[in-house]
Amino acid sequence: xxxxxxxxxxxxxxxxxxxxxxxxxxxxxxxxxxxxxxxxxxxxxxxxxxxxxxxxxxxxxxxxxxxxxxxxxxxxxxxxxxxxxxxxxxxxxxxxxxxxxxxxxxxxxxxxxxxxxxxxxxxxxxxxxxxxxxxxxxxxxxxxxxxxxxxxxxxxxxxxxxxxxxxxxxxxxxxxxxxxx
Numbered sequence: 001x002x003x004x005x006x007x008x009x010x011x012x013x014x015x016x017x018x019x020x021x022x023x024x025x026x027x028x029x030x031x032x033x034x035x036x037x038x039x040x041x042x043x044x045x046x047x048x049x050x051x052x053x054x055x056x057x058x059x060x061x062x063x064x065x066x067x068x069x070x071x072x073x074x075x076x077x078x079x080x081x082x083x084x085x086x087x088x089x090x091x092x093x094x095x096x097x098x099x100x101x102x103x104x105x106x107x108x109x110x111x112x113x114x115x116x117x118x119x120x121x122x123x124x125x126x127x128x129x130x131x132x133x134x135x136x137x138x139x140x141x142x143x144x145x146x147x148x149x150x151x152x153x154x155x156x157x158x159x160x161x162x163x164x165x166x167x168x169x170x171x172x173x174x175x176x177x178x179x180x181x
Contacts, residue, residue: 022152023048026125028081029113031098036112038079038125043150045076045176047164048129050083050117052090052142053100060143061105063164067173068109074177075150078109081125083117086141090114117144133157147172150179 020026023046024039049064068078082097084090090097094113101107115123118138129146130136132154141160147169149155156172163169 020124020128023125023128023148023154024152026128028115028123028125031082031094031111031113033094033113036110041077041079042152043075045071045150045173046146046148047076047078047169047173048125048146048148049078049080049164050085050115050126050139050142050144051080051101051111052082052084052086053092053097055086055089055142057141057143057160060164061101061107065105065107065109067164067170071173071177076173076177080107080109080111081117081123082111082114083139083142084114085116085118085139089142129154129157145169147176149176 024037024042027035027037030036047064047067049060051061052058064078064080067076080101082090082094092100097114098111101111115126117123117126126139130138133146135157139160143160145158145162145164146154147156147158155176158166158169
């Protein structure tokens with residue numbers, strides 16, 4: 001599902017070029033369908049994750065929420081982007097996804113409207129994240145993670161198999177939280 005905002009952003013892209021200079025240039029629909037400029041998170045460390053409700057990695061929601069609670073006051077924001085690209089593991093509507101996340105995992109971090117994270121209909125945000133990453137290969141599964149520095153540049157990419165509370169992810173988050181914007 002691609003939102004009107006995503007289509008407008010995609011049309012503004014130049015062929016072969018990332019459409020934005022930073023993550024703050026994007027506006028995405030939140031889980032309630034309201035446009036949310038990502039510049040509202042400027043100066044924060046962002047962990048951007050494509051999520052799914054019916055995946056073997058779905059329990060990662062608990063670790064993501066724990067990270068958000070632990071480091072939120074220091075400036076970490078987890079951003080969840082539901083995607084149905086892998087094994088149809090996110091078939092629900094935004095309302096169903098929100099209900100699942102809040103009732104099952106007590107998710108309080110910002111959740112957004114369902115998007116595509118690979119293929120011909122990839123959301124411009126994910127096209128940009130991939131272009132900024134050292135590894136520009138496609139997102140390979142649900143719960144892939146992009147750590148974005150306070151200045152809006154992508155710092156590090158972690159695979160779907162890497163748990164959010166792994167030593168590597170936590171060390172990268174802590175290092176980025178210590179860095180100045």
